[in-house]
Amino acid sequence: MQGTKQEVRNLIAGRWEGANGHATEAVYDPATGEVIAETPLSTREDLDRAVKAAGAAFGPWAATPVTERARILFRFKMLLEENFGELRDLVTLENGKDAKDAGGEVRRGIEVVEFACGMPSLMMGESQRDVARGIDNVSYRYPLGVVAAITPFNFPCMVPLWTLPVAIAAGNAYILKPSERTPLSAVRLGELLLEAGLPEGVFSIVNGGREAVDAICEHPGIKAVSFVGSQPVAKHVYELGSAHGKRVQALAGAKNSMIVMPDAVLEQAVPNIVSSAYGNAGERCLAGSVLVAVGGVADEVVEKIGEAASAMKVGPGYEEGSELTPVIRDSHREKVRGYIDLGEEEGATVVLDGRQPPREEGFFVGPTILDNVKGEMRVAREEIFGPVLSVVRVASLDEAIEFTNASPFGNACSIYTENGAAVRHWRERVEAGMLGVNVGVAAPMAFFPFNGIKDSFYGDLHATGKDGVRFFTENKVEVTRWLSEPGPTPDVQRPTETGA
Template identity: 85%
Template sequence: MQISEKSYEVRNLIGGSWENGNGRETEPVYDPATGKVIGETPLSTKEDVDRAVEAAKAAFPGWSSTPVIERARVFFRYKMLLEEHFEELRDLVTLENGKDAKDAGGEVRRGIEVVEFACGMPSLLMGESVRDVARGIDNVSHRFPLGVVAAITPFNFPCMVPLWTLPVAIAAGNAYILKPSERTPLSAIRLGELLAEAGLPEGVFNIVNGARDAVNGILEHPGIEAVSFVGSQPVAEHVYRHGAAHGKRVQALAGAKNSMIVMPDAVLEKAVPNIVSSAYGNAGERCLAGSVLVAVGDVADEVVGRIREAAAAMKVGPGYEEGSELTPVIRDSHRDKVRSYVDSAEEEGASVVLDGREPPREEGFFFGPTILDEVTGEMRVAREEIFGPVLSVVRVGSLKEAVDFTNGSPFGNACSIYTENGAAVRYWRENVEAGMLGVNVGVAAPMAFFPFNGIKDSFYGDLHATGKDGVRFFTENKVEIARFLSEPGTAEAVKRPTESGA
C-alpha cells in the first residue's frame, strides 16, 4: 500500500460547489501512524449549515419527483465507481483513521453493501393495500421522502458510516447534508466527488465540515426534518434530546460495552483468534468491539493465557505496513484517556496481565495490547466505554452470572457467546439485553439489509440505521382510503366532471 504524505484540502460541498475554509478556524487532521498533520478541517458555522439547507431545499423538489427507478440507477452507477476506487478509498481510511488495510477494506466493503441495498429502492418504497375494507372502499399506503435530512458521522468508520445513510436517504428521494467527523473528513469528500460523477444532481448531497457549531446548527435548523447520528453516548444523548426538542426525527447510535462470554466447552483454538480480533481490531475503536471477556467456570485460566500469548505476539505498526495487526488510536489525547483507564483499574485491584501503557513505537499514537484480569463489575473498566485496545476479564461461575453481569451494563449494543451448547445459546439469547448477538462471532455486525440494532443506552430513537428501518426513518407514510361514487360502465361515469355539469 502506498500512502501519500501530501497535504489534503478539506472543503465544504454546498449546492454543487466545493468551498475552501475562507479564513475560518480549523482543526488539524493527523495521520495517526506518524502524528503528522495532513490537512486542516474548517470549523463551519451555523451560517454554513443554513446555506447548505437552502441548497438542499432548492434541489429537493426536482429530485423527489424523479422516478424512483431513475434515482436507483444513480446508485447503480455509484456502486460501480466505488468498486473502481475501492483501493483508493481503503487507503484514505487507513491514512486518516489509522486502521490496517484489512479492516479498512472491510469497512469500504460494508459501505458498498448498503449502496447495493439502496439500489433496490423501487421495491423498498412499495406501500401496502387492502381492497374492500368496506363495501367499495380500498385502503392503501404510500411512502414519501421527508425533505432535507442530515447525518453526523464518527471518526472510527469515516467511509462506512456515511454510507449507512446517504444511499438510503437519497435514493428514497431526500436531499442530504453530511457532517463528517472533523478528525477524519477525507473519505467523505471522496464519496461526494464520486456521487457527483455518478450523476447525482447538484444540491442533493452536501458536506458541511466542522464541530460543535455545525452540529448544533444542524440540530436547531427548522429546515432539516431528520438527523442520523453515530458517536459517543453523551453526545448521542445531546443530539437526541436537542434535535427532538427542535421537532426533528432523530436516530442516535451511541456507545457500547460489549461482553464476550466464553463457556467451558468453547473451541478455544478457533475462539481465541476471533476474540483477539474483536478486542484489538481497529485498536479497539469500534462500537462492536468485544471489550469485556466473561469467562465461565474453569475455562478462565486457559483462555486468558491463550489470549495473552496471542495479543503479546501482535505486530504493532502503521496500517499501511504489511502484517500490522495493532494500529494506532486516533489522537494522542485519546491515548492518554485509554492509559488513565488502565491506571484506574490497577488502582482498583485489577491484575495487569499484559501492559500496553508504554508506547510500543516512538512515532504516532500507538497503545500496546492490554489485558486486565480479575476485573469486577464495580470497576470503571467494566462499566465505561474505553474505545481502545484494552480487554477486561471478568470471572464468573455460571452462564446465568455471565448474563446478569452483561445485563448490569447501561449499554446494550452487542454480546457474543462462545459455546457449542445449543441450550446455552438459547438461554443466553432469550435473557441477554443486547440488540446484536454473536454465536462464536466476536463482531456481531448485521448485514446491510438488517438494522444496526443497539438497545438501552447504545441507541436513542425508534428506527435504527440500515435495513428496512433505515428506509422507514427517511420516509413518511401516507395512508389513503378511497371510494368512487359513480356507477361503472355508464356514459355518465366516463364523462369529465365539467361535461357532466359537476
C-alpha cells in the first residue's frame, strides 16, 4: 500500500467531508519518510456540527433495543474479520510497526467488539425485593448521550476500538478524534461501521490537532471524554474536561519495570524482554523500558539481551522478518537520540548504541541498552517512548520494588522468576496497575480493565471491561411501593357490535 496517497476525511451526520480548505498536517510512512496523506485540522465549528448531528442521532439510538444495537456490532465484527488484512496493512503503513504487531493490534481491537456484543447482559441492572416491607429496589443502566474519544498514534486501530464498540452498544452517540499522525485506520473503521448498518450520526470522526482536543473538552454537548496519550496531555485533558463538567478517563504515560530475579529462566525470559523493550520500536505504554536486575544475574542477562537485540532485523514493517521498525516521526527520533545522549552524560554505560541511523531512509533508531543506570537519572524516570532499555542493578527484590515504586508512573510491572513466594511478595507491594509474571507486556484481555494507576491514569473508571461499560453509562435507581391491594380485574367496557 506504500506509495499510494490516501484521503483523510471527517465523518459528520453520516456524510464524508474532505479538507474543505482547512489547514492540514502531513501523514508520513515512517519507514520511508514519504508523505502518504494530509490530515485536515478541523475547527471548533466542525466539532460543533458533529456534536449537533450526534445529539440528534442519540435519542433514537438510545431507544433502539440493546439487542438490535448488539446485532449491528455483530455485523461490524464480521466486517472487521473480512477486512483484517487491510486493517493490519493500514496500521503498518501509517504507524510503521511490523505485520505481526499490527495484526495483533487489530485482533485485540476485535476482542473488545466481541465483548461489547454482550451488551444485553452487560447493561443489566440489579434488583432486590422487600428492601423494606412491601418495597422493592431496582437499578437501570442508561447511556450518557454524546461522548468522545481522543486516541493516539501508536495504536491507531486498537485504541479507538477500546471505546467505540462499548459506547455505541450502550446507546451513546460517539465522536472520534484520532491522532493527526495516524488517521487512516479510523477512516476505514468508520466506513465499516456504516456498512454494518449503524445509523447516521451515531458515529462521527473529527480529525484535528490541539484546537479539536480543546474543543472536545469544552463543548457543553459532550458528556464524557476518553483519552489515551502522553502524560502531560492526559493531565491537560482531564483537568480541562473535568472543569467543564465532563466525565473523563485519561490514560497517560508509563515507565514500566521488568524485574529479573536470579532464578529466572533466561532462555525464555530474554526473548520476551527483548520483545517488550523493542517491539513497535518501544512506542507503547506497556513497553518494558527499565530492566531491574536483582543480584548476580545482571551481567548475564545484559549480555544475552545485547546479543539478541544486536541480531534484530531493522526494517520497514511491511518487509518480511523486520523486528525493529521505525519511530513515528523524525522529530521523535531526535528526542530519543537526545535521551541516549543524556543517559551517557548522566553516567550510564552505553552497551548498545542505536543513535546512528541503521537505515538511510525513514525514521529508524537502533536498539539501545543503557547499563548502570541509577534511580535519580532522568533516563530511569522519564518516558522515552523509543527502543531504549535502561538497566538498573539492585541487590534484592525489596530494592527492586522500592525503585519501581519511586516512579511517578504506575502502568505496569513484570517479574521474571519461578519463585511463587517472591511473586506474592512483589504483587502485594509493587505500585502498578497491570502485573506480568514472566510476561513482558502485561496487557489485560478485553473483559478486564486497562488498569494504570498514579500518573499513568487520571480518572475513576478505566477503559475496557466492566469499567468501560460503567464509564459510558449512568444508573437510575428506582424504589417502588404499591399502595392499593390486589383485587379482581375490573370489567372492561367492550364496544358494541352495532354498526360493525
